[in-house]
Amino acid sequence: MSSFRGRDVLSIRDFTPADIQLVLRTARKMVPIAVGEKRSRSLEGKILSTLFYEPSTRTRLSFESAMARLGGRALGFSSAEGTSVQKGETLADTIRMVEAYSDAIVLRHPHEGAARLAAEFTEKPVLNAGDGAGQHPTQTLLDLYTIWDEKGSFEGQSVTLVGDLKYGRTVHSLAYALAELGAHLTFVSPPTLEMPPEILEQVKEKGLSFRAAHRLEEVIRDTDVLYVTRIQKERFPDPQEYEKVAGSYRVDMDVLRDAKRGLIIMHPLPRVTEIAPEVDRTKHAVYFKQAFNAVPVRMALLDLILGEGA
Amino acid sequence: MRELRVTPIKNGTVIDHIPAGLALKVLKILGIGDAVTSTVTVAMHVPSQAMGWKDIVKVEDRELGGRELDKIALIAPTSTVNVIRNYNVAEKRPLALPDRAVGILRCANPNCISNVREPIESSFVVRSKSPLRVVCKYCDRELEDIVSHIL
Incomplete structure (x- = not known):
């Protein structure tokens, strides 16, 4: 029996490299079911609650799709409006109630640590679908799956994370996991949006070297995976300053002139202007595939946690 | 003979060897404010052979335990906490920082x-x-x- 049965998914730190590999291998087997070529009834009769206290269309729909593809059902809400939350119900009470209605709970919540709290109030598995500026482990797993699926391994891959590395929660968890899996990391950001020191400390603890740069052109030549994130306008008090900074991290054909032939470009989406549309047509662009990967990866997790074979 | 700056207490708790300057924080931890019903003595910047300078807090008619000790351990782990009964040290309560x-x-x-x-x-x-x-x-x-x- 897998160690996944009934398990919570709260933070990527709870996953060992072996756990991650198991999720990735299971996800690959799920692809034919995720695209509708094969059918599965492995979660028939199971119910997944999706509690979204703030909207996230992509995450919620891919969880619901994953559950449906495996023969299960999903129920829930997509914003706190109109629920008992508005009447002042605590998260703890909502979880105790929902526990009685479903076999597993997916939670997106505006407060950091909400998923950990939820897990303390239920025996049913809790899957963290983003808690404030905190963790979003299933996003990290689908990012890892995309790299593994495209490149075949993590060890020795040169992964460059570019954009807002200070506030972007996906890049923090991803940096941690990639360091654990043996990738070489490069961080490219404006000076005001650099990777926080505690994340750098964790990467160092893994015994890995990393480098930091302010310009994409300096590092594109030896990058295997380019992970682009959005630089949010609201981080800059001066709109002109934003335009200047955002423009200098834009990935376009000019920047890609010196890129490796096998370079892949990823983005958690939605993107604004950080990747030029003409890049979509190159073989480097895998961000739409990455968005699709959300389904097989979430199927893998649900099947490992809830499935009979688990 | 050396004059005692702080007199012995009959019953209560003596927190000694507090790093100099932290006595008021210890008082805050113990919730010592307006609603105190017993005598509290504070000595600050007292010469100490071991530490150079130290602070001492004596709380009469109250024995500290549990979370109060954990809190003191957080800010002043080198302090010693002695419970006094009838002018004698009845118990030395070790300060251990919890995990x-x-x-x-x-x-x-x-x-x-x-x-x-x-x-x-x-x-x-x-x-x-x-x-x-x-x-x-x-x-x-x-x-x-x-x-x-x-x-």
């Missing part, structure tokens, strides 16, 4: 779920004892200014 600080610190992150109305106690994992570093169990953030976040 988890439960219900004694408030998370500095305003967006942490432990700062919202939920039926939980704050909880911090002690990552390192010297220097003291604690991380919130819920939001995973390190608490920077520990002393000013004692509940």
Whole structure:
């Protein structure tokens, strides 16, 4: 029996490299079911609650799709409006109630640590679908799956994370996991949006070297995976300053002139202007595939946690 | 003979060897304010052979324990806590920093779920004892200014 049965998914730190590999291998087997070529009834009769206290269309729909593809059902809400939350119900009470209605709970919540709290109030598995500026482990797993699926391994891959590395929660968890899996990391950001020191400390603890740069052109030549994130306008008090900074991290054909032939470009989406549309047509662009990967990866997790074979 | 600056107490607790300057923080931890019903003696900047300078707090008719000791261990782990009964040291209560600080610190992150109305106690994992570093169990953030976040 897998160690996944009934398990919570709260933070990527709870996953060992072996756990991650198991999720990735299971996800690959799920692809034919995720695209509708094969059918599965492995979660028939199971119910997944999706509690979204703030909207996230992509995450919620891919969880619901994953559950449906495996023969299960999903129920829930997509914003706190109109629920008992508005009447002042605590998260703890909502979880105790929902526990009685479903076999597993997916939670997106505006407060950091909400998923950990939820897990303390239920025996049913809790899957963290983003808690404030905190963790979003299933996003990290689908990012890892995309790299593994495209490149075949993590060890020795040169992964460059570019954009807002200070506030972007996906890049923090991803940096941690990639360091654990043996990738070489490069961080490219404006000076005001650099990777926080505690994340750098964790990467160092893994015994890995990393480098930091302010310009994409300096590092594109030896990058295997380019992970682009959005630089949010609201981080800059001066709109002109934003335009200047955002423009200098834009990935376009000019920047890609010196890129490796096998370079892949990823983005958690939605993107604004950080990747030029003409890049979509190159073989480097895998961000739409990455968005699709959300389904097989979430199927893998649900099947490992809830499935009979688990 | 050396004159005693602080007289012995009959019953209560003596917290000695507090690093100089921290006595008032110890008082804060013990919740010693207006509603105190017994005598509290504070000596600050007292010469000490071992420490150079130290602070002492004596609380009459009150024996400290549990979370109060954990809180003192957080800010002044070198202090000694003696319970006095009938002018004698009846018990020496060791100060040991716990691996988890439960219900004694408030998370500095305003967006942490432990700062919202939920039926939980704050909880911090002690990552390192010297220097003291604690991380919130819920939001995973390190608490920077520990002393000013004692509940």
